[in-house]
Amino acid sequence: MKMEEIYDVIIVGGALAGSRTAGLIAKNGRKVLLIEEHENIGVPCKCTGLVSWRTPEILKNLPKKLIVNKLDTGKFNAPDGTSFVLKSKKVAYVLDRTGLDKFLFDQAIKSGVEVRTEHFEDFQYVDDNVEVRTNKGSHKTKILIGADGANSIVAEKANLEMPKNIFVGLQTTAAGNFQQHAELWFGRNTAPNFFAWVVPENNELARIGVSTPSSPKPYYERFLEARLGHNGLKPDVAGIIRYGIMKDTVNDRVMLVGDAACQVKPFSGGGITYGLIAAQICADAVEKAFEENRFDYDFFKKHYDTEWKNKLLPGIRKGLLLRTVLYNLPDFHVNLLFKGIKLFGNNILSNFDFDLLSG
Ligand SMILES: Cc1cc2nc3c(=O)[nH]c(=O)nc-3n(C[C@H](O)[C@H](O)[C@H](O)COP(=O)(O)OP(=O)(O)OC[C@H]3O[C@@H](n4cnc5c(N)ncnc54)[C@H](O)[C@@H]3O)c2cc1C
Incomplete structure (x- = not known):
């Protein structure tokens, strides 16, 4: 009789956080199944x-072809047109995001990860395992990891409450004449409670988008009209960002990583760097769990939830504070603040760490 296969780890979600975590765990010799509902990894793209x-720095083998542009300045624009340019000490990178997901997915496969194109639906505890149910059947595992994004079903089924705070982003790629800095545009009429952005791929092409807590379409069209002189371009990127601090990102035999754990910068909505940092911490926790044969809530709370929060919560807290201050100011005060920064603040802010982390 054929023995039923039991995976060491099943990961739901084959984008950035899931593929990276899967690859790291498989490299340690664990038997990993990655469940991703889309055939085509990284598509649809939900990212700038x-x-x-x-x-x-984290992805030392990142192929050069995935770096589309490098920028070391950001131009911040107030509602009345006041603007200042910040030069950062270290460059920011504009990446081919779909290419990045595919790269991490391929790395995972090379490390021995098995992949199935299925939709995760639910799980239950059966003896000393987790039985994972998908649209195509069921699989057993010792540990389940949810890397299924901002609307994580794994989080929901594991009773891990996600914050209600979301914003929705729309972006297109447009031709034009662009300077080599990231532009951020603030203001109630431009993008209430967030910002609009222009991120150049080169002098002739840029990723232009808007994010707001809900219904960004009118703002997206208005921003394109203002920035490009026409608004007919359909979005090629759309997605939601959930931000805040989750009380728990673990349960018995369950961990969440990436957007599923709200490992996201609340001010900018960026989640790539935080997700990659947490993927390593998650993979380390898996290794420790097998070494000590412990798969319970207390173990994962100590070795994953607390560990990643020690590393990322300072940045998330600073981001929440920045959000509260800047996004609640009336336009009039934002104009004044930007005028002040323009006069006095550039030198202080040039040391600004984009990830709000130290080290
Ligand atoms: C408009 C926009 C712009 C952004 N720009 C930036 C930026 O410039 N820089 C930055 O750092 N971050 C940015 N972000 C955030 C960034 O995209 C996310 O933080 C990042 O994608 C998180 O990766 P993830 O792997 O955790 O989740 P996701 O990328 O959301 O991937 C989740 C994966 O899980 C799969 N999945 C979901 N449910 C199931 C299921 N039930 N069964 C099987 N598979 C499932 C999905 O198909 C998907 O592949 C942006 C987000 C948006 C919306």
Whole structure:
């Protein structure tokens, strides 16, 4: 009789966080199944792909062809047109985000990860395992990891409450004449509670988008009209960002990583760097779990939830504070603030860490 196969780890979600975590765990010799509902990895794209120096630092083998542009300045624009340019000490990278997901997915496969194109639906505890149910059947595992994004079903089924705060982003790629800095545009009429952005791929092409807590379409069209002189371009990127602090990102035999754990910068919505940092911490926790034969809530709370929060919560907290201050100011005060920064603040802010982390 054929023995039923039991995986060491099943990961739901084959984008950035899931593929990276899967690859790291499989490299340690664990038997990993990656469940991704889309046939085509990284598509649809839900990202601008702007990251700090930390991403290539973490992904030392990142192929050069995935770096579309490098920028070391950002231009901040107030509602009345006041603007200042910040030059950062370290460059930011504009990445081919779909290419990045595919690269991490291929790395995972090379490390021995098995992949199935299925939709995760639910799980239950059966004896000393987790039985994972998908649209195509069921699989057993010792540990289940949810890397299924901002609307994580794994989080929901594991009773891990996600914050209600979301914003929705729309972006297109447009031709024009662009300077080599990331532009951020603030204001109630431009993008209430967030910002609009222009991130150049080169002098002739840029990723242009808007994010707001809900219904960004009118703002997207208005921003394209203002920035390009026409608004007919359909979005080629759309997605939601959930931000805040989750009380728990673990349960018995369950961990969440990436957007599923809200490992996202609340001010900018960036999640790539945080997700990659947490993927390593998650993979380390898996290894410890097998070494000590412990798969319970307390173990994962200590070795994953607390560990990643020690590393990322300072940045998330600073981001929440920045959000509260800047996004709640009336336009009039934002104009004044930008005028002040323009006069006095550039030198202080040139040391600004884009990830709000130290080290
Ligand atoms: C408009 C926009 C712009 C952004 N720009 C930036 C940026 O410039 N820089 C940055 O750092 N971050 C940016 N982000 C955030 C960034 O995209 C996310 O933080 C990042 O994608 C998180 O990766 P992830 O792997 O955790 O989740 P996701 O990329 O959301 O991947 C989740 C994966 O899980 C799969 N999945 C979901 N449910 C199931 C299921 N039930 N069964 C099987 N598979 C499932 C999905 O198909 C998907 O492949 C942006 C986000 C948006 C919306």
